[in-house]
Amino acid sequence: MAKRIEASNVTAYYGAFKAIENINLTVEPKTVTALIGPSGCGKSTFLRSINRMHEVLPGARVEGSLTIDEQDIYHRDVDVTAVRRTIGMVFQRPNPFPTMSIFENVVAGLKLNGVRRKSILEEAAEKALRSANLWDEVKDRLGKPGAGLSGGQQQRLCIARTIAVEPQVVLMDEPCSALDPISTLAIEDLMFQLKDKFTIIIVTHNMQQAARVSDRTAFFSIEKTGDPGRLIEYDNTQKIFSNPSVKKTEDYITGRFG
Amino acid sequence: MGETPHRSADAGTGGTRVTESHEWPAGASARVAEAPVSTRTPGGTGLGGGGALPRSRKFGAERAFRGLTLAAGTAVLVIIAAIAVFLVAKATPALRANTENFWTFEGWFPNDAEPKFGIGALAFGTVLTAALALLVAVPIALGIALYLSHYAPRRLGTTLGFLIDLLAAVPSVVFGLWGREVFLKPVQDLSVWLNKYFSWIPLFGGDGPFGKSILLGSLVLAIMVLPIITSLSREVFLQTPTANEEAALALGATQWETIRTAVLPYGRPGIIAAVMLGLGRALGETIALAMTLGITFGISFNLIENGGNSIAANIANTFGEANETGRGALIASGLVLFAITLIVNITARVIIYRRREFTESAA
Numbered sequence: 001m002a003k004r005i006e007a008s009n010v011t012a013y014y015g016a017f018k019a020i021e022n023i024n025l026t027v028e029p030k031t032v033t034a035l036i037g038p039s040g041c042g043k044s045t046f047l048r049s050i051n052r053m054h055e056v057l058p059g060a061r062v063e064g065s066l067t068i069d070e071q072d073i074y075h076r077d078v079d080v081t082a083v084r085r086t087i088g089m090v091f092q093r094p095n096p097f098p099t100m101s102i103f104e105n106v107v108a109g110l111k112l113n114g115v116r117r118k119s120i121l122e123e124a125a126e127k128a129l130r131s132a133n134l135w136d137e138v139k140d141r142l143g144k145p146g147a148g149l150s151g152g153q154q155q156r157l158c159i160a161r162t163i164a165v166e167p168q169v170v171l172m173d174e175p176c177s178a179l180d181p182i183s184t185l186a187i188e189d190l191m192f193q194l195k196d197k198f199t200i201i202i203v204t205h206n207m208q209q210a211a212r213v214s215d216r217t218a219f220f221s222i223e224k225t226g227d228p229g230r231l232i233e234y235d236n237t238q239k240i241f242s243n244p245s246v247k248k249t250e251d252y253i254t255g256r257f258g
Numbered sequence: 259m260g261e262t263p264h265r266s267a268d269a270g271t272g273g274t275r276v277t278e279s280h281e282w283p284a285g286a287s288a289r290v291a292e293a294p295v296s297t298r299t300p301g302g303t304g305l306g307g308g309g310a311l312p313r314s315r316k317f318g319a320e321r322a323f324r325g326l327t328l329a330a331g332t333a334v335l336v337i338i339a340a341i342a343v344f345l346v347a348k349a350t351p352a353l354r355a356n357t358e359n360f361w362t363f364e365g366w367f368p369n370d371a372e373p374k375f376g377i378g379a380l381a382f383g384t385v386l387t388a389a390l391a392l393l394v395a396v397p398i399a400l401g402i403a404l405y406l407s408h409y410a411p412r413r414l415g416t417t418l419g420f421l422i423d424l425l426a427a428v429p430s431v432v433f434g435l436w437g438r439e440v441f442l443k444p445v446q447d448l449s450v451w452l453n454k455y456f457s458w459i460p461l462f463g464g465d466g467p468f469g470k471s472i473l474l475g476s477l478v479l480a481i482m483v484l485p486i487i488t489s490l491s492r493e494v495f496l497q498t499p500t501a502n503e504e505a506a507l508a509l510g511a512t513q514w515e516t517i518r519t520a521v522l523p524y525g526r527p528g529i530i531a532a533v534m535l536g537l538g539r540a541l542g543e544t545i546a547l548a549m550t551l552g553i554t555f556g557i558s559f560n561l562i563e564n565g566g567n568s569i570a571a572n573i574a575n576t577f578g579e580a581n582e583t584g585r586g587a588l589i590a591s592g593l594v595l596f597a598i599t600l601i602v603n604i605t606a607r608v609i610i611y612r613r614r615e616f617t618e619s620a621a
Contacts (some may be wrong), residue, residue, distance in 0.1 A: 051508065056507060081511065097502060112511050165509060201614065
């Protein structure tokens, strides 16, 4: 259920602009890896390269190699939709489909995979909603619009939608930045549970959050505006936050810059 | 202690303002009541002095603007009422003079000594041509709009979108002329072919002559409503939040699946509105139909034989030689057209309203 991600010399562009350069890192299965760093350092770009969402933007492209269990996800024979099914993504702002009910939102991915049987869909929806700690709150109103939930519930709905298709890896792009502290806590708890089954990579601006939820932390930074983002340090979270080996990491986590 | 009288004076004025505003709608009065608080300036340069709240201005820009908007809003109601009164007043005498049933008689002789006219055939032709035009135009228009918004390279999309908008600017009389002089021939050939092989379907039956038929009128109408529907639905599709499309893509949807899960459902109310605007144009279209239809008075589903008529085309064709009763009869037909359009619009509203729980949260 969970797979290893290996990035070597990953460089990503937006048109002529080089956003990240030569990123090398390995993410172990069933761990939570946090990507931290100042704004514009390319954490989100790197995250979006992992499930090939980066190339959705016009003019955007990725060089280098990214593999999932030694399979190159950028190989030209690889079906991009299969990559995205294997590597799910949760976005910064909760984005449930506004025209769909809670139930329809959760099973949207399964329907795309051609699952039509109602009993299977219902079972999968309940399982995903339970895994997302949302079932008890919504089980009586599955037919109501997903957009009618609170922000935190919407984000857990989006997590349920992502894990309903049973991906190997879940990418989270600042999943709590639009949420209040209580909803944030609920999602952090959820990440602890999810890492039993999935490999989780999370981009966050909140260093306490990175320290709380992750096993490994990658620190990205840029020299100055316009330069590509680079991976400065990648290590166990405990080490990064207690005894980082690079001066720049220490400056960032102690709040001296960024 | 010297401040106290000022304060009470101010409070007094505030009170009068509130009572005055009770004639306004509820929302407005609430805002008026708040106004004195929100317009205060620290230091109090108004009458109060010494820190008291200044008097609210009686004749400010705020008030003038509110008056203007109220006047504009009222004007719409007055104009609609005036039109309705005019139409009914002119139509009634003609309807009284009618010696045949207005709803069922198939013919239009309101200028005779014994006026005979019926709306049935005209209303039928109007609805049939408009419906056929939409049937042809909507799928094509949605296809073009999706191509322009989601498939075409950006520069090509912009250029083509501009061309489509140009098509919308072509006057309907030009479409009418083109339909009658150029488009007639291919439609005639098509009709003959349809008649030869499909005459067992009543739609394509008959013995001719073919050409200036419901089919020709509808196809010309379809071309005319195509740009409106295309450019509106293109705008709607472009407004789909990126977040929704990315959500679908991240679930492993292909481009078409993304359109199906995120773009089309989100754009549904907008598409309905676009189609209704197109239908409005098709129902009211006058000169192009007057030039391309065969102008007969009969209710028939035959699409390819010369014939067909519509309310608006009939008004354009017969207004010139109409007498008093004739004009009244035409105005009565106008009322019917108005009623048809109204029903169409209300239906569209109902469709949109039934899904409001979902569409409102979408905004």
